[in-house]
Amino acid sequence: GENVEQHPSTLSVQEGDSAVIKCTYSDSASNYFPWYKQELGKRPQLIIDIRSNVGEKKDQRIAVTLNKTAKHFSLHITETQPEDSAVYFCAASWSVGGGSNYKLTFGKGTLLTVNP
Amino acid sequence: EAGVAQSPRYKIIEKRQSVAFWCNPISGHATLYWYQQILGQGPKLLIQFQNNGVVDDSQLPKDRFSAERLKGVDSTLKIQPAKLEDSAVYLCASSFSGRRTGELFFGEGSRLTVL
Numbered sequence: 074g075e076n077v078e079q080h081p082s083t084l085s086v087q088e089g090d091s092a093v094i095k096c097t098y099s100d101s102a103s104n105y106f107p108w109y110k111q112e113l114g115k116r117p118q119l120i121i122d123i124r125s126n127v128g129e130k131k132d133q134r135i136a137v138t139l140n141k142t143a144k145h146f147s148l149h150i151t152e153t154q155p156e157d158s159a160v161y162f163c164a165a166s167w168s169v170g171g172g173s174n175y176k177l178t179f180g181k182g183t184l185l186t187v188n189p
Numbered sequence: 190e191a192g193v194a195q196s197p198r199y200k201i202i203e204k205r206q207s208v209a210f211w212c213n214p215i216s217g218h219a220t221l222y223w224y225q226q227i228l229g230q231g232p233k234l235l236i237q238f239q240n241n242g243v244v245d246d247s248q249l250p251k252d253r254f255s256a257e258r259l260k261g262v263d264s265t266l267k268i269q270p271a272k273l274e275d276s277a278v279y280l281c282a283s284s285f286s287g288r289r290t291g292e293l294f295f296g297e298g299s300r301l302t303v304l
Contacts, residue, residue: 079231087216107292107293113295116295116296116297116298117232117280117293117295118295119292119293122292144300162231162232164231175224176234176237176244176245177234177293178234179231179232179233180231181229181230181231182229182230182231
């Protein structure tokens with residue numbers, strides 16, 4: 074099965090700085106890599122995702138990069154704000170039973186704290 | 190659009206007791222997932238349904254956990270008997286189709302405390 078490693082486990086930045094979270098995956102057949110944000114006591118919510126046919130995707134202050142050769146992908150948040158403080162999870166999809174159904178395996182999460 | 194509904198939100202039981210969680214996915218979503226999230230960790234998939242069929246339950250502790258989705262809509266996850274290590278948030282999620290991976294929509298979760 075898929076194994077997803079996420080680093081760092083905690084990250085503290087000053088407001089306005091950039092934050093970078095990195096993930097590696099083990100299954101070279103994985104083709105979908107979403108990032109979820111989970112605020113304290115709330116449900117995880119998708120903030121950005123990337124498929125294996127592109128190397129980078131950007132949405133305002135958030136960007137994700139993918140290196141298929143090295144099997145790693147990263148989340149970049151620029152101009153961080155206190156409301157960006159949350160736990161961020163990366164995930165990778167892999168095929169179930171070699172068929173056309175996929176499931177997501179999540180990393181262990183990164184607690185991001187943006188200090189005002 | 191109504192989101193994924195889960196109940197109960199909180200449950201406290203003693204070890205060896207049983208508990209059941211209910212989930213109603215977003216209308217039209219064929220794929221339903223149950224995840225277990227232990228404090229400080231990422232969600233771990235317990236079981237995935239495609240309509241009313243099980244796609245994957247390889248990480249479901251089948252000696253104590255069971256889940257069903259009889260009519261391909263709502264689902265129930267049961268734990269019997271519960272152990273201390275089952276204390277976690279049980280997240281239900283749904284997606285339009287598991288055949289092309291897409292966004293998962295999560296419910297608020299059911300927080301279980303086993304004493």
